[in-house]
Structures are given as structure tokens and as C-alpha cells.
Amino acid sequence: MKSKLILLLLIIFQQIACSQQIDKNGLQISDKLLSSIQKDIGKRSEPLNREVWNYDSEGNEDNYTLNKGVVFKFVKESQAYSIFKKYHKEVIESGNYLFLTNMDFDDSYKTYYDIVIVNCSNQFELIKLIGTNGVNYDVYNNDIVTQMKEWHKEVDFTIDVVDVARIHAYMGKLPKDIKQFAKEVYKFCPDVIDQGYSSIDKMILDYKQNKYFWLWWD
Numbered sequence: 001m002k003s004k005l006i007l008l009l010l011i012i013f014q015q016i017a018c019s020q021q022i023d024k025n026g027l028q029i030s031d032k033l034l035s036s037i038q039k040d041i042g043k044r045s046e047p048l049n050r051e052v053w054n055y056d057s058e059g060n061e062d063n064y065t066l067n068k069g070v071v072f073k074f075v076k077e078s079q080a081y082s083i084f085k086k087y088h089k090e091v092i093e094s095g096n097y098l099f100l101t102n103m104d105f106d107d108s109y110k111t112y113y114d115i116v117i118v119n120c121s122n123q124f125e126l127i128k129l130i131g132t133n134g135v136n137y138d139v140y141n142n143d144i145v146t147q148m149k150e151w152h153k154e155v156d157f158t159i160d161v162v163d164v165a166r167i168h169a170y171m172g173k174l175p176k177d178i179k180q181f182a183k184e185v186y187k188f189c190p191d192v193i194d195q196g197y198s199s200i201d202k203m204i205l206d207y208k209q210n211k212y213f214w215l216w217w218d
Helices: 002-018 031-041 077-093 123-130 141-155 178-188 191-197 200-210
Strands: 021-024 027-030 050-055 061-066 069-076 097-105 111-118 158-163 166-170 212-216
Touching: 021 031, 027 031, 027 111, 031 069, 031 077, 031 111, 050 123, 069 077, 077 097, 077 111, 077 158, 097 123, 123 141, 123 158, 141 178, 178 191, 178 200, 178 212, 191 200, 191 212, 200 212
Parallel strands: 097 158
Antiparallel strands: 021 027, 050 061, 069 111, 097 111, 158 166, 166 212
16 A cells, blocks of 8 residues: 555656746746657757847837747648647647747748747737738738737637748638628738739638638738
């Protein structure tokens, strides 16, 4: 009986140790969670060190370094999306946000992303942190946050890709008037069609098939 009790206590202590919060480059996260993500990706995290420039319509600019978090660099697209789907909810519950960024390509034009975990549990706060903008179209960070909040009421999206001029998101539901929604997206971000789908009809078809939308200001 005594040996069983000792074994039980050892198991409990191991579980507590595995679930301990650690400070990883200013990021408070479960050691067990971070270890699982690292194991699935097959590489260790690096300290996040990203310079951000944020602009507003008055011509003011805000420059800062986003350096509280971790990054896994140059991860294959399919693996990056898999990691997001598997761990995003758990990371959110820990008070942080896991997302993909810095889309890149290898010599064979295969797509890669960096995977970042940053201390931010709100996807609208994340857009602000990254400074996403479309200044070439007079679309500024605050405009994007405001518009995304409106669309969230309609399609209940979850953002998985954020960059300085790019946002991708899964739709929790399709909009009631999908054609009107597509027109709004095109008006807000013309490059979605002009350098993407080429027509509203193709855009709508993709929305229906994949429940996924993206914005990109070239």
C-alpha cells in the first residue's frame, strides 16, 4: 500500500512539473504545451524580435519592437496550418495567441510560414500589435480593426495568418448575404480580386467551399 501511495505521489508531482508555467522570452506559457509544439514542428523556438511600424490617417507613425514571444521559422505551409489547428485553442486558453506570419517561398516556390506565439489572447489586439495596414489604399490599422470587428459579427472568424499587409481567417459561418459580403471585402481590399480571384463569382465559390477568406494589400 505504501509503495502504491509513493508511486501515485510521483505521478502527481510529474504532472505538476510538466504543466508548470515558464517564462520564455517574456512569454508566460506551459512548459508542457511549448514542448509539445516544438516536438510536432521538429525544431526549437527562437526569441521573437520583430520591428513594427504602425501608421494612422494623420500621418503619425509608431515604431516599436515586438519581442515578448517565440517564433518557429520557415515551417512548411501544410505543417504550419496543422500546428495552428491543433494548438491554437489551447494557446488561447493560456492567455497567448498562436498565428502564422512572414509567408515565404523556397527555390521550388513551395510556401512556408513562421509560427509565432505572442502574449495576446484577442485577435483584434493582434492586428494592432502587428500593425497590419493597407496604406497604399489609404487603409490604416484602426480602419482594419474596425472593419474586422464588423465582419466578425457576420461570419465569426478566427484569424490564423497576420502580417503587415495580410490577414487570413477561417469563417465560423457563411454570411447571410454572401454576395454582399464579397463586395464589401473587394471594396475594402481590391487586391483580393485584382491580384487574386479575378472575379467576384470565383471569390464567392471559394468562400462556399472552404469557409476561409483573406485580405492582402500589395
